[in-house]
Amino acid sequence: MSTAVLVLVAFLASAVEMVEALTIVLAVGVTRGWRSTMVGVAGATGALVVVVGALGPALVQVPISTLRVVVGGLLLVFGLQWLRKAVLRASGVLALHDEAGIYETEVREASEAARPTGALDAYAATLAFKGVFLEGLEVAFIVLTVGGAHGSVLTASAGALLALVVVGGVGVWLHRPLTRVPENSMKFVVGVMLTSFGVFWSTEGLGGHWPGGDASLLPVIAVVALFALGLVGALRGRGARSRIGGEVVP
Amino acid sequence: MTNVARFLRFWYDFVVGDDWTSAVGVAVVLIAGALVPRDATAWVVLVGTAIVVTLTVWRGAARRRAAR
Numbered sequence: 447m448s449t450a451v452l453v454l455v456a457f458l459a460s461a462v463e464m465v466e467a468l469t470i471v472l473a474v475g476v477t478r479g480w481r482s483t484m485v486g487v488a489g490a491t492g493a494l495v496v497v498v499g500a501l502g503p504a505l506v507q508v509p510i511s512t513l514r515v516v517v518g519g520l521l522l523v524f525g526l527q528w529l530r531k532a533v534l535r536a537s538g539v540l541a542l543h544d545e546a547g548i549y550e551t552e553v554r555e556a557s558e559a560a561r562p563t564g565a566l567d568a569y570a571a572t573l574a575f576k577g578v579f580l581e582g583l584e585v586a587f588i589v590l591t592v593g594g595a596h597g598s599v600l601t602a603s604a605g606a607l608l609a610l611v612v613v614g615g616v617g618v619w620l621h622r623p624l625t626r627v628p629e630n631s632m633k634f635v636v637g638v639m640l641t642s643f644g645v646f647w648s649t650e651g652l653g654g655h656w657p658g659g660d661a662s663l664l665p666v667i668a669v670v671a672l673f674a675l676g677l678v679g680a681l682r683g684r685g686a687r688s689r690i691g692g693e694v695v696p
Numbered sequence: 697m698t699n700v701a702r703f704l705r706f707w708y709d710f711v712v713g714d715d716w717t718s719a720v721g722v723a724v725v726l727i728a729g730a731l732v733p734r735d736a737t738a739w740v741v742l743v744g745t746a747i748v749v750t751l752t753v754w755r756g757a758a759r760r761r762a763a764r
Contacts, residue, residue, distance in 0.1 A: 526722065
């Protein structure tokens with residue numbers, strides 16, 4: 447069961463990051479031309495391969511308990527960041543992530559930037575490189591950490607690869623940003639899962655034990671999800687009370 | 697800014713992000729989990745994480761309200 451959860455969390459986290467990278471690449475490609483944009487994408491892909499190639503084998507050398515504490519800690523930090531933003535968005539405190547709005551902003555900025563005089567459009571290549579590298583690095587970290595702590599980077603990679611095929615395929619087919627992807631809900635789920643994996647593995651790495659072993663992962667996910675939903679409800683209630691009281695707060 | 701500073705800044709932004717309290721909170725939770733008896737580690741990490749997420753969400757909401 448935990449293998450399915452592992453693939454699911456890798457798929458969802460990768461899909462969310464890839465949707466964001468796709469939005470940037472499409473905006474740059476449409477406004478500045480595809481040649482330089484694809485140079486940036488290829489460069490970022492190459493850089494990511496180097497990072498994963500260096501980190502992947504290094505993870506195997508680390509003792510599993512140490513790896514689980516470090517990985518669990520990193521997953522907790524990542525997961526709590528995702529969860530915090532997801533809770534604030536779901537409760538209306540932060541605006542929802544809007545790919546269409548981001549796409550329009552990227553298109554406007556790319557259109558206004560100076561045009562190149564040489565063969566390579568450095569602006570387009572750099573922007574595409576940064577978008578793909580930064581989002582891809584997050585995918586690589588999640589896949590390596592989640593997969594590494596579980597002892598199966600390949601299984602986690604399968605989830606990421608599936609996300610690449612789905613998001614990339616749909617993006618190429620539609621040729622526009624994927625605005626209908628329930629990105630905010632996916633981020634909430636990923637935040638819950640990364641936090642749960644972090645809690646689970648850091649505990650095991652510290653020498654603690656979960657009753658029922660790996661089977662405890664699902665109840666931990668349920669507890670974290672319910673707690674996060676409780677925070678959303680509390681913030682919404684607080685916002686409603688504030689509005690009734692005349693304040694202009696969430 | 698030197699290249700080393702830029703490199704460190706990149707990794708700080710990448711790992712810690714825009715809210716350092718999560719990273720500090722996780723460090724405190726892990727240290728506490730390591731110090732208590734093994735039977736209590738799971739509870740300390742789980743409850744500690746719940747406290748950290750509550751604090752960071754509350755802080756994020758308060759900052760947002762203050763900015764409006």
